Amino acid sequence: MGDILDLIKTRRNVKYFLPKFVSWENISRVIDAGRHAPSCGNIQNWKFIVVMNPDSKQQLAELAHQQYEIIQAPVLIVVCSELEKAERYYGVRGEKLYSIQNCAAAIQNMLLEAHSLGLATRWIGAFNDDEVKEMLNIPAEISVQAIIALGYAKEVPPKPPKFPLESLVFFGSWRNRLKDPAKYLNDIATILGRKTQASKETIMKGVDFVKEKVEEKVKDFKEKNI
Numbered sequence: 001m002g003d004i005l006d007l008i009k010t011r012r013n014v015k016y017f018l019p020k021f022v023s024w025e026n027i028s029r030v031i032d033a034g035r036h037a038p039s040c041g042n043i044q045n046w047k048f049i050v051v052m053n054p055d056s057k058q059q060l061a062e063l064a065h066q067q068y069e070i071i072q073a074p075v076l077i078v079v080c081s082e083l084e085k086a087e088r089y090y091g092v093r094g095e096k097l098y099s100i101q102n103c104a105a106a107i108q109n110m111l112l113e114a115h116s117l118g119l120a121t122r123w124i125g126a127f128n129d130d131e132v133k134e135m136l137n138i139p140a141e142i143s144v145q146a147i148i149a150l151g152y153a154k155e156v157p158p159k160p161p162k163f164p165l166e167s168l169v170f171f172g173s174w175r176n177r178l179k180d181p182a183k184y185l186n187d188i189a190t191i192l193g194r195k196t197q198a199s200k201e202t203i204m205k206g207v208d209f210v211k212e213k214v215e216e217k218v219k220d221f222k223e224k225n226i
């Protein structure tokens with residue numbers, strides 16, 4: 001699979017995993033993709049805890065509101081955010097917004113790399129923060145952002161519906177929709193090209209009109225010998 005858009009579109013949040021080992025090479029490739037994500041000021045406020053022990057996985061599944069299917073995944077990656085790092089450089093905005101966005105970018109990188117390796121993932125966001133922190137000895141100033149279950153899919157769910165592009169895009173300002181979005185949104189260069197061509201044609205029509213009028217006047221003057 002080469003095209004990034006193909007990867008993005010075919011990745012699925014997988015519920016059931018096969019009890020099949022994932023190589024360390026693949027685990028490290030997935031985490032490596034995470035660490036190359038963008039982050040505000042490149043602060044890289046993330047840490048990744050790899051959990052493979054069956055008892056620990058069982059406990060995490062319980063703390064994730066009994067999402068027991070993740071026990072079958074050979075690897076759980078707990079994504080942690082160093083909030084203080086973001087707060088130190090960017091204040092409240094850093095702590096409350098950037099730190100989360102940074103980790104979400106890292107998570108998405110990991111999901112896509114896993115998918116490109118033929119692996120499957122499940123993003124777990126619902127869990128008891130305090131209890132997960134206690135279980136994994138995570139310090140108070142760190143926030144747990146997600147648990148990624150990583151493994152081989154037992155079954156890949158069908159693609160859930162996604163909103164059409166034209167219902168999500170405004171042009172220039174809020175709620176300003178394109179008149180013919182389906183035609184346009186596939187290729188913005190074509191839209192701009194068409195608009196330029198339309199403007200050019202309008203201007204040329206104007207030029208022709210003026211030219212015609214001037215010629216009429218000249219002819220008129222000549223006939224009247226002015």
Ligand SMILES: Cc1cc2nc3c(=O)[nH]c(=O)nc-3n(C[C@H](O)[C@H](O)[C@H](O)COP(=O)(O)O)c2cc1C
Nearest residue numbers: 011012013014015067122123124125126127159160
């Ligand atoms: C912030 C966040 C939290 C999520 N939490 C869970 C979760 O606790 N359990 C789960 O099975 N899926 C969870 N998901 C995955 C979504 O349910 C899934 O991405 C969505 O249904 C769309 O499916 P798709 O990823 O296959 O396109 C979470 C996703 C996000 C972004």
